[in-house]
Amino acid sequence: MKIKIVKPKIWNFELIKGEKAWEEVVYSARMSGVPSEIKGEEVFKMMIRNDYGSVLEHIIIKFDIKMTKGNAPELLEHRIASHSGFSTRFVKVFEGIEKEEPAYEIILPPHLLKDQEKRGFFIDLVSQNIKFYGDLLEAGIPKESARYALPFCQAVGIYHFTINLRSLLNLLSLRLCVRASPEFRCLASQLYFNLIENFPIIRGLVGCRGFMKGVCPESGVTGVRVGKQHPFYPLCPFKNENTDIFIPTREELQEGKVKKFNLEKAIEIQEKIFRKWSTWNKTIESPKKDSFFILNFVVKSINEKKSLSGKTYCF
Numbered sequence: 001m002k003i004k005i006v007k008p009k010i011w012n013f014e015l016i017k018g019e020k021a022w023e024e025v026v027y028s029a030r031m032s033g034v035p036s037e038i039k040g041e042e043v044f045k046m047m048i049r050n051d052y053g054s055v056l057e058h059i060i061i062k063f064d065i066k067m068t069k070g071n072a073p074e075l076l077e078h079r080i081a082s083h084s085g086f087s088t089r090f091v092k093v094f095e096g097i098e099k100e101e102p103a104y105e106i107i108l109p110p111h112l113l114k115d116q117e118k119r120g121f122f123i124d125l126v127s128q129n130i131k132f133y134g135d136l137l138e139a140g141i142p143k144e145s146a147r148y149a150l151p152f153c154q155a156v157g158i159y160h161f162t163i164n165l166r167s168l169l170n171l172l173s174l175r176l177c178v179r180a181s182p183e184f185r186c187l188a189s190q191l192y193f194n195l196i197e198n199f200p201i202i203r204g205l206v207g208c209r210g211f212m213k214g215v216c217p218e219s220g221v222t223g224v225r226v227g228k229q230h231p232f233y234p235l236c237p238f239k240n241e242n243t244d245i246f247i248p249t250r251e252e253l254q255e256g257k258v259k260k261f262n263l264e265k266a267i268e269i270q271e272k273i274f275r276k277w278s279t280w281n282k283t284i285e286s287p288k289k290d291s292f293f294i295l296n297f298v299v300k301s302i303n304e305k306k307s308l309s310g311k312t313y314c315f
Contacts, residue, residue, distance in 0.1 A: 001094055003123075003130060004103040006155050007280035008186045009066040013194040016060040022201050025165075028055040041201060048169070048205045051213075059165035063194070064098070065158070068107045069150060071183050072157030080167040086158035089144040092137065093156050104130050105155035110182045111232070113281055126151050168195070169206065176274065177208040178234045179224055189278035204263060207270050210238055210247040214261075219249040237269050245269060 015021055022044040029043050030036065032055070038046070047055050067075065069088075076083070086096055094102045106126055112119045129151045136146035150156070163171070168191070174180065175188035196203040210216030216225065216238065223230025225239055238247035244262040 001130075001134065002101075002103045003127065004105050005108050006066070006105045008068075008107060008183050008190075010063055010187060010190040010194060011066075012062070012064040012160075013191075013198065014062040015195075015198040016062070019199055019201070021059045021165075021199065024058045025055045028058055044201060045205060048202070048212075053166040053169075056166040056169065057164040060162065061165065061168055061195070062160070062162050063191070064160050065187060066098070066105075066155055067157040067183055067187060068152060069154045069156050070152030071181060072159075074181065074184055075157065075159065075161075075187075078163070078167060078171045081161060081163040083159040083161050085160075086156055088147040088150070088156050092143060093133070093147070093150060093154060096158065098158060106151070106153045107155050107183065108153065110280065126153060169212070172206055173209045173212050176206075176270075177210075177218075178236050179218070179221070182277075185277045186280045189274035192274050193278065204267050207266075208238075210249075211266065211270065214247065215253050216247050216249045219251040225249055234273070237273060238266070 017024060023040065025047055026034075026040045026043045029047055029052070034043055034046075046052070065075065072085075094104050099105075108119065108122070112122055129149055133146050133149045136149060137143065172188055172192060172195075175184045176192065178185075180188065192206060195206065206212065208216075210218070216236075218225050220226055222228075224233055224236055229235060238245055240246060241248070241252070241257055241259070244260065245266040246257075246259050247261070248257045
């Protein structure tokens with residue numbers, strides 16, 4: 001059986017009522033007393049800018065998502081949503097309606113992408129886990145027990161997700177921050193581009209919490225906003241007070257560190273960062289080795305029935 005390296009993935013994105021869905025928000029806002037003198041599109045933008053979130057709940061978004069077994073609980077922390085998940089209790093992990101062919105799918109940690117030796121040892125260990133899972137099934141152990149052998153990186157965090165716009169914006173504001181996990185930054189970036197493609201009116205209103213609120217809540221966070229840069233976090237594009245896209249923390253705001261903000265430049269820079277995150281193999285700086293090389297590397301090892309440590313396994 002083939003082991004296939006995949007990346008965190010968003011697909012089947014759907015915005016109910018399409019790009020005119022904002023009219024539902026305007027209707028709700030006017031029912032609550034927003035005067036007719038304010039144009040409709042500006043009403044919608046005001047609801048987001050001023051965090052009048054209840055009316056945003058009338059907009060519904062659906063999508064499918066694939067992530068690691070280990071990081072899936074991070075997604076489920078966003079509780080104001082509905083989800084139907086891939087069941088490792090009832091379905092063998094190499095099967096599933098979203099797969100074109102049977103395969104064990106794994107997501108490789110981004111910090112291993114630039115280290116071929118450690119990547120090799122990692123794949124070797126994962127292969128052993130997967131083989132043991134298969135051996136358990138062949139021995140008659142039920143799937144609900146055999147799955148305990150599966151590694152953290154198994155790409156079985158698969159959900160059909162339904163969420164309202166208010167909750168989605170909360171998710172994005174948290175997961176588009178440089179402090180979010182690389183896997184979730186990848187998924188959030190894909191969601192961001194799906195959202196602005198299907199709902200162009202919202203571009204310029206979505207980003208990390210600092211971008212959306214005009215003030216960063218990460219006051220005093222060592223390695224991000226103050227002190228030496230954390231070696232495993234990307235550089236925050238909004239922390240430098242000598243630029244025209246500086247976003248102050250609450251403490252810096254109280255100290256009077258406020259400057260005119262270049263919104264268009266900030267959108268351009270953050271979207272450049274989001275594009276890099278969304279590709280996964282460029283989530284961190286790494287040598288130019290693409291996923292095709294990695295996939296061939298793994299499949300070749302499996303087809304030859306040899307692990308990287310020289311032991312023999314049958315798949």
